[in-house]
Amino acid sequence: MILRAAASYALTTRVTRPGLSRARFEAWQARRLARWLARDLPRAPFYGKVPERLADLPVTDKATLMADFAAFNSRGVTAEAAWEAIEDDSRIGDLTVGASTGTSGNKGLYVIDEAERADWLGAVLAKALPDIWRRAERVAILLPTHTRLYDAANRAGRTRLRFFDLKAGPDAWQDDLIRFAPTTLVAPPSILRHLAGRMAPPRRCFSAGEVLDPADRPAIEDWLGGTLGQIYMATEGLLGVTCAHGTLHLAEDATLFEFEPAGEGLVSPLVTGFRRHVQIMARYRMNDLVRLSEAPCPCGSPLLAVEAVVGRMDDALRIGGVLLTPDILRNAIIGADRRISDFRLEQTGPETLRLSLEAYAPEDAAGAAAGALEGLLAGRGISPLIEVRKGWPAEAPGEKRRRVRRALR
Template sequence: MTGLGQIAAAFAQTLWTTRTGRARADFERWQARTLQRWLARDLPGVDFYRDAPPRLETLPIIDKATVMADFAAFNRGRITAEAGWRAYETTGSHAGVSIGASTGTSGNRTLYAITPAEQHRWLGTILAKALPRFLVQHERVAVILPQNSALYDGANRSRLLRLQFFDLRRGLESLLPTLGAFAPTTIVAPPRVLRHLAEHANELAPRRLFVGAETLDPIDRMAIEARFGLRLGEIYMATEGLFAVSCRHGRLHLAEDANVFEFEPMAGGLVSPLVTGFRRRFQIMARYRMNDLLRLSDRPCPCGSPLQAVDEIVGRLDDVFVFDRADGARVLVTPDVMRNAVLDAARDIADFRIRREDREEIVLLLQPDLPEASARAASAALVQLFAARALAPQVTVRREAMVFEPHRKLRRVECRYRPGARS
């Protein structure tokens, strides 16, 4: 089958598998059958799972460190990490397999290997989820990210779709003239980039907007939607795969037609997912622990999708503030409750950062021109939040201009303290 044929097949299959009105129980039966075939056929194709029984619950939980410790054991080509990095830094491929890497937000970069057939499947899948009408309504898609991906390479094979990548590492201001000339009908970018465009690019008039690569905060959503008059969609994607896309009602749905999600419970009713990608055949990842916090929805979505909806991607597990209280209790304070405390304290807070610098030191960064009364209210809200959990870290307010850094992911809540690093 040609590349276009593979894209079309994935597009049609995705629409049918996740069709409106399909009963959840019927979908789960299909998913279980598909997973079982993958476990029996594809799982043993790599060395790490060579002798593993074809039962998901018996497989070990893995993470980024596990994969990168022996990258060759997780891919059919036995491509080592060393060979993968050489390919990534030169041609971007190894023996016909595309090699990419994560941006390394948490400090360590991860390789991924994907075949042309898998690239085509990915493209057909995301088109079905994000732009299902592109066959009748031609699209010009601008992807604005700090790193390109081989996944986008097949998008321009059809006259109905043009995709142009804009490299944030070049600086957003230098990209604006080209972006304006491209006149995108759809823009995919991190929230801070879309907010910058909302404030500085009056000529843009897209039909659809999607955020990705960073946590979407309420203050960014409101500013972006107000400027463009559009409902903001989300694409939840990582090195490990495509995990969720918003439907036409703006609800984020997990990509359970390509992944099985298991959920580890966290504080405040949140969960952290373990992901098994049963559509991937070259590089196998089963029960891969993600570093994200999700709030699952218990409400049906009006779109009628059988896929699990997500109310919010709260943030990264790395940025949960973990305190060991004097009474021996371990207390977790998640990014969302800290963000909400600051935003609810004063309506004129347009940007901020919360950083844990040391075991008992929290720094609240606020804009220089924010009124002092609002700064005091935000600081008091954080103190009260911690006090309600019988915690008393020192909260220090600093004034600092919020510099737009196109090459770095925005983390409004960030834990820089690592136990053992310093006291």
């Protein structure tokens, strides 16, 4: 495990090093992809043969995968067996199984073996903790779902990793977290805002598990006294990590990204994991909305840079045939009045919106936010009814914060 993780760390560091040209990186990626298409993809019954090129494969999604989970992995693991394992110890022989949180609907499954766990560990360390070989780390992971992937980090010798279950609520884990005194902290931005001022800031901090809104970043970075990083990870694998300059770079050393236009300058990724050999994910359509960066990052990485992961397609609102992505709605509300620090915007009907502000938000701030929304929507030729109210039901412990969502029944 340790030797494989070290090899993955070295490979990740080498092929993503600053100064490597994009052309040379893409040549390496093409060779790895071709080998994966010939050797690993045919092991999944859904495919069964070697394609001439990636573009010849059909686009898949969560519904396709979950309709016949066994057809997409080389070990014949069924969805039923995977769910049973998750209820037990998340093991099937030498395999580890896990599930998504199901934020956008039904949960998805994944299955990996020990080699892939080691590859994941090496890649994460290379990107998030590149100096792990120089100093020991205490890493705290605060997320609603535990996975044995996290346990792999404790085999790295110099790393102690502890998982804190957000579903239990802060009263259950906050004191223990403070005693652990993490040097690196990974948590959703809503939790990081809760912790700000309640504990000493860690040396490194990464947002994960929720969209990082512009409303959250300043408060968290004031507490940290430095830059907040991001880890972009999902059931589909490790998808991106920020560099030292604070730029989120896609993990193209393990995943090939294709992009479908989604409107408003956003794209939705199709991902192909060419370092995975148990569960095959080829041209898998994600539900995410991403804005790619047009400017090169000063770090010199050959990996594509992302300006923002703005949310999920499920959270995009559609009124009168007009698509409204979460980022433009969030920006309009937050930009209306600097006293607004939190809100919820829900589409409750075909042409009705509900805007909820904090209970203590000033009346004129609420009016400014509603006015900003009306102006934004009028510019797109639509005029839905906007209900404004104070307060909203608190999220359950561990539930992802979604400030913009479609709540149509």
